[in-house]
Amino acid sequence: MEPVFEFPIDFAGIGTSGQTGRTRLLHEQLRAAILDQRLRPGVELPSTRRVATAYGIARNTVIAAYDLLVAEGYVVTHAGAKATVADLGARPANKTARRSPRLEDDRLSPQWRLPAWTTTRYAADTWTPGFQLGTPEHRYFPFDIWRRLLTRAFNPRRPASFGYQDPHGRPLLRTAIAQHVSFARAVACSADDVIVTSGAQQAFDLLARMLVTPGRTKVAVEDPGYPPLRTAMAAAGAQLVSVPVDDEGLCVDQLPNDVRVVYVTPSHQFPTGAAMSLQRRAALLAFARARGAVIIEDDYDGEFRYGNRPLDALQTLDRDACVLYVGTFSKSLFPSLRIGYVVAPAWAREALAAVKQCADTTGNTQVQDALAQFILDGHLARYVRKMRKLYAGRRATMLDGIQRELHPWLEPIPSEAGIHLSARFKDTANASLFIAKARQHTPGALPLSNFAMARDYAEGIAFGFGCIDEAGIRDGLQKLRRSLRR
C-alpha cells in the first residue's frame, strides 16, 4: 500500500483507544506536520476515503480530524475543491469559524494554538525502565557525594549566592565545564566561552532565537533527527530544510547553498548512531566557511565512546568560529538535573547571554555550584569512566543479541558511541509487525521513522541500553525473537 502522507502516522500513542483517540492522534500528527511544514501551505490533503483505507481506520475518524483542522484554520476548503493546507503566515483572524475551545483560543499566538508535541511522553513515577532512548542508568550515581556537595552549596555566609546571578552561569561551573570538555572531548575552550543552560533543549531554544530571523533563516536538520530541536527552530520561525543522513552522517553535499544554520550530531547521529566521517566533517566546515553558515554541534552523549581514537569534534576542527558546541549532563549524569551548556565563539556570547537572561535569568545556583565541585573534584570523570565500562558491556550484549536473536530481521547500523543502538530492517515489509511486537517485548525501543521527516527513509528501530541491565537486554530480545517466530 502506497503511503498517503510523506511521513509516518502513528496510531499507537497514549489514550488512543476508540475513534475519539484515533481522531485526536491523526489530528495532532497532521497539525504537527503542518506546523513544521512537512505539509506545506497549499498542499492538497488526500481524500478521507484514501486515508481511512491506508491506515485501516474508520472514514468518520478521518473526517472528524479534518474537520478539526478546518475549524482551527490549519486547513482551508473551497467549494468543489480538495482541502488544502492553509498558509499560517498569512492567516487572518477567523473569529466566526467553528473551533474547539480546549485546543484553540484566538488569544494565543497562532503558532502555539495547537501544541505539536507536549505532555504525552513524560515519565510518571510509575514509569518502568526498559529500552528507552536517552535515559541513562542512575543506580550507580554517587548519591552520597552529590548530597554532600549540594548541602555544602547552601552556604548562608555567601549572601550573593541566594540572589540573582550572571546569565552566563556560575563562574566556577563554567570553569569546570571548560575543563571537562577540554579533557573529555578535546574541545578547545576556556570558562569565558561557556554558557550554562537548562539542559540541551534550552541551548537549542536560545540558539534558535538568537540565530533565526523569523520567516527568513533556513535551518538544515538531519533526517531522521531529533524532533525537539526541530520544534525549537520552528518556534523561532525557521524554515526547516530536511537533509538525509547515511552511515557517514549528514549528507553534506545535499545542503542547499542558502542554509544559514546546520544542526548535526556528529559523534553519534540521533537516532541512527552513525558517526560523521572526517571527510564529511571537513566538508561541513568548508560549507560553513564558504556560505557564512553556523553549525550547531550537538554532542549529547559524546562521553561514551567504545571504539578506537574518537574523531575530533567539529568545534575542535573549526578555524572560523562558526561552531556552537552543545553539551549536556543529561546522559553523563541524569536528565532531571537539567544542566547543559553551549561553548560559543566570541561573536555569539553576549547575544546568547542576553537571550538566556530574557528567557529565565539563570538556573538554580546551588545545583550549579554542586555540579562545579563534582567536576572539579574528579567525580564526574570517575563516574563517566565507570559508566563507560558498564555501558560497553550492555552495548556488546545488545549487539550480540541483535546479531544472534534478530538477524533474520535486523542489520545493526555501525556506531561507536552513546547509550542506544539502531538497526535497519532487512525487509521493510516486516517493519510494522516487528514494531508492534517490539512495543510489547522491548518497551521503550522506537521506530526510526518516529524521527523522520522524509518518507523514503529506510525503516529501522532504535534500542536504548542506558537504563536496562544485560540480563534485561538478553531477556527482552529473546522474548521478541520468540514472539516473531510464532
Added chain:
Amino acid sequence: MEPVFEFPIDFAGIGTSGQTGRTRLLHEQLRAAILDQRLRPGVELPSTRRVATAYGIARNTVIAAYDLLVAEGYVVTHAGAKATVADLGARPANKTARRSPRLEDDRLSPQWRLPAWTTTRYAADTWTPGFQLGTPEHRYFPFDIWRRLLTRAFNPRRPASFGYQDPHGRPLLRTAIAQHVSFARAVACSADDVIVTSGAQQAFDLLARMLVTPGRTKVAVEDPGYPPLRTAMAAAGAQLVSVPVDDEGLCVDQLPNDVRVVYVTPSHQFPTGAAMSLQRRAALLAFARARGAVIIEDDYDGEFRYGNRPLDALQTLDRDACVLYVGTFSKSLFPSLRIGYVVAPAWAREALAAVKQCADTTGNTQVQDALAQFILDGHLARYVRKMRKLYAGRRATMLDGIQRELHPWLEPIPSEAGIHLSARFKDTANASLFIAKARQHTPGALPLSNFAMARDYAEGIAFGFGCIDEAGIRDGLQKLRRSLRR
C-alpha cells in the same frame, strides 16, 4: 538644562571609568532605547555637541557612541541631514557597513545583535547586601530543613525522578503551589491550573511567546514598570504600549482599545509600590472582557502585606478566564532557587506547557520535589509568617527614617506590601544630587526613572529593605541625610 533624551542616561554603571567606559554606557543605553522603542524609528538624534554639554562628557565620547550605533545599523545617516533612528523591522542586511565584531555579527538574528540588558548587574560573590530591590533576607531561612528535604528528594528507588519530566512541573509541587496560593492569596485554583517555571522571568517569557503574534500584538505595560518583562515582550515581537501608573496603580482609562495583553503588578506596583484600587481592578477586568484582552497579573511579593485586609487578586475577581496569574518564590524564599509559576485558565494551559517544553523541557526535579515537601509540611507558611514580621519591622524603620531624616526631600508613596518602599522627590530639581548621594550611602537604592519609559514621570527613588536589618537602614538613611545637609 533641558534633557536631550526623553529618558535618563546613567553614567554610573560598572566599568565606567574613562572615555571608553562612558562611550560604552551611552552606546548601550541608546541601543536599549532604540530596541524597546523609547527612541522610535525615524526620530532624529540630538547633535553630539548638545549631548556632550547636557551630560558633561567629552564630545568624542558621544561621537564614538553614535559611530557604533551607525556601524551596527541602529542609526542611519544621510549626507547633510541629522542621524536618525533606523527602522529595525525593515532593516536590510548590510554587509558592507563597518561593524564592531564584538557586538554584532550578521549571523545573529537582528533583535539579538546587541544585547539590550545583560551581564552588567548581577551579583558577584563579593556583592554586599544593602538597599537592593527584590533581594530578600536569607539568613533566617531554615537551611537544615531544606537540606534534609533536598537530600530526601534524591531517592534512587524512584527511577522516573531522574528522567525527563512533565513540562507542567512535578505533580506534587503543582499541588503544593495550588494549596499555597489558595491559602496565601485566595487565588482560586487546583493543581491542574499550575505550571511551574524557572522563576517569574521564564513565566513572562513563555507567556510572551504564547500570546504575542510578532509585529501585531499590542502589549500594555506599566510606566514606570519592570524592565525584564518589557524585554521578554519585545523579544517576542510585541508592540509595547506604555501606560502611566498613579497612586491607584495602572491608569486603566488610558489603555488603547486594541491592546491584547495588559501586564500589571496590582498588589505592589513595581517600582512605585502603589496598590491597585478595587475600582481600577474592576475597570481592568471589564476592559479585558469587552476587548477580549488577557491580563498578566504579576504578584511577585504578594505574600508580604502589612495593612488591613488585602484586596483580592485579579485572578480571584476574574469571571472570564482572562487572567494569567504569575507567582514566584524569589521573594518568599530566594531568587537563586529559580522557581516561579503561572496559574493559567484552561484555554492557555496546553499551549503554555508546549512552549515550556520547547524552551527547556522542565526545571530541576529534585529542587521541585524538595520545595513541594517544604510547602506541604507547612515550612513555607511558617517562614513567610516569620519573615513578614521581620520585614514589617524593617519597613516601619524605613518609613520612619524617610519621614524623620529625609522629609525635606522625599514624600513616601503609599504602599502596603512587599520588600521595598518608594518615595517621590518634593522638588525634582534636587533629584540628581540626591541620587548621587544615595548611591554612596544607601547602595542598591534606585531612581524610579530607571524603570520609566516616559519622560514626564515624576521622579522618585526606591529603597529595598529585604536584605538589610533595621540598624543598617537607620544608619544608611542618617548618613544620607548628613551628606545632603552638607
